[in-house]
Amino acid sequence: MSSAKALTHWRAPGRVNLIGDHTDYAQGLALPLAIDRDCSITVVPRPAGAKGSIRAVSKEFAGEVTITTSTRATTSGGEGWGRFVIAAAELVQSLNSHPVNEAIDITVSSTVPAGSGLSSSSALSVALVGALAEYSSLPLSKSELAKAAHQVEERATGVPSGLMDQLASVNGEVDHALLIDFAAELVTPVKWPNDLAIIVINSGMLRALKDSEYAQRREEVENAARQLGLDSLRLATKKQVADNPWARHVVSENERVLAFVSALQSGSYDDLGLIMGKSHASLRDDFLVSTPELNELVANLIAVGAIGARLTGAGFGGCVVALAKPDRADEIAQEALARYRQGASPAIGASAHAFRVRAVAGAGPVGERDNSSGLQ
Ligand code: ADP
């Protein structure tokens, strides 16, 4: 990296997905939004003469990572979150064809809860790639940044995830959800109405260690497409997949994304709720990625007056998302959470929490050239 910058500072938001889960790797549709919780990365050069290595610390995660990228040697913390730093440094180096031989300090700090399905991992990957690319004067378009961050995440975790999280983090827009068409690689902002509040409740059950089940779901979906002689399930009809629950989920979920956007645009909020309910049922009964805790939170939210609720993200734990009228949203969230805590173990009850989110701008540099204008 060849720069004398005093400080490079990037932020990248997490995301919540309103509808369209387990569709991204099937060339389908989804409607996430970038949320007002983000990962912040600073890159600072160490004084001249310091040994050439990258050092990284995280405010939330223990361990210091020290990487000499030319030899790929890691002196500590190379497992776990350090793998994201190594993968990002190597990827930026490979795109830039410059050896990373400068001594830099990286600091990570994040307000995205880790392991909850709000994509703290993609916020971290996008912010790391964005900051390291800027530091080494490597221009990246939004699409290149999202794909580079996706590669970093795949290398760091080995999970064959889709591109939704990185695209949402990069393309976020204030007060807009993002309709993503993964086949066309098209992101269309959809205005979010100001009379509809978005609630997230974290079940307190980490979704970590379910990576093998995620890979298995993806394999089922890809097998189903192959059996139909298709590249992906995007062009499959409901009739073609009627007997295959994995494929049935994907095909019906794509339809629900479009129906949700229509209902949003016509102000049919009752329909939004019905569509979210069907999505949750499909993830629970056909795709088998829900948990008793997520089911209970969804039921509680509806019982206390939410317009709609469903699990969000890959499932297997993590968060639910719900919609409510803004003047009742806090009360609904707290009441649903209180009921959930009554039946939960003290440990789960203590880590469960509810909060409201809003749609914010996508990833970018922080400071003079403030974020949303930083990328094409
Ligand atoms: P999610 O993306 O849903 O939050 P993941 O299991 O995909 O859950 O990603 C969580 C992982 O991302 C953590 O185990 C850690 O490796 C990394 N990570 C997230 N936030 C931070 C952070 N603030 N500092 C360091 N690593 C982080």
Ligand code: MG
């Ligand atoms: Mg993740």
